[in-house]
Amino acid sequence: RFNKSQQDALLGAVEKGKITLIGATTENPSFEVNSALLSRCQVYTLNSLDSEAIQMLLNNALQNDKFLKERYIHIEEYDALLQFAAGDARKALNLLDLIASTFEPEVENTINNAVVVKVAQQNIARYDKSGEQHYDLVSAFIKSIRGSDPDAALYWMARMLKGGEDPVFIARRMLIAASEDIGNSNPNALLLAGECFRSVQAVGMPEARIILGQTAVYLATSAKSNSTYLAINKALELAEKTANLPVPLHLRNAPTKLMKQQGYGINYLYPHDYP
Secondary structure, eight states, X not given: OXXXXXXXXXXXXXXXXXSOXXXXXXSOHHHHSOHHHHTTSOOOOOOOOOHHHHHHHHHHHHHHOHHHHTTTEEEOOOHHHHHHHTTOHHHHHHHHXXXXXXXXXXXXXXXXXXXXXXXXXXXXXXXXXTSHHHHHHHHHHHHHHHTTOHHHHHHHHHHHHHTTOOHHHHHHHHHHHIIIIIGGGSTHHXXXXXXXXXXXXXXXXXXXXXXXXXXXXXXXXXXXXXXXXXXXXXXXXXXXXTTTOOOOGGGSOOOSHHHHHTTTTTTOOOGGGOO
């Protein structure tokens, strides 16, 4: 396995055609492969298998694998197997093998949902806090808040929590959403999100889930406005283009007599004197 720094060593050989590089990763290569190396590669995406393909895979294993054939296994229900496999052929076969190892050979054995759940015990959430799934779930969570859908916001947040996401990270994302997507249409949203952030740090899991849930629902059901977000971006864009323009004299500070003589602050009208 090569980290991004080590991948640099392959770049020259790939460019000159001295080697044919074939790699595989379970993560999005945008996050795991050096961008210079990635730009010189052809990327093929292998998607999760659908239910029909997983069933075909399992049945094929039952018919051709010597160990499984000795146990005369009949799959009565596929639902739990498909759920635990989550489109992953390796998970499906490993689970089938694990279940088969609990059966006696040379007698008929039946796999149903109850048997699968008993053996698997717990469906480990498919979540990588540093990979594509992390960013996809965060995106879905924030977009649900922005779209004023509290149920969806709670669901995507629950997916992150089940996957082991840091609750402080979720609270931090809601702080940003409170300002970016709600803004001055409801200034209290930022106050609540800030208190949520501090409370989550103080309380920790599992109780922090209640605070996170309360805040997510509040933000999702709040009035929305991104006017400040758009305005500051426009202001930054303009500031970059006009960085050399001088400050008008009437807006300048005049702490010295010389500055006053040069016209600093001249004709400035104090707004409180002109209500």
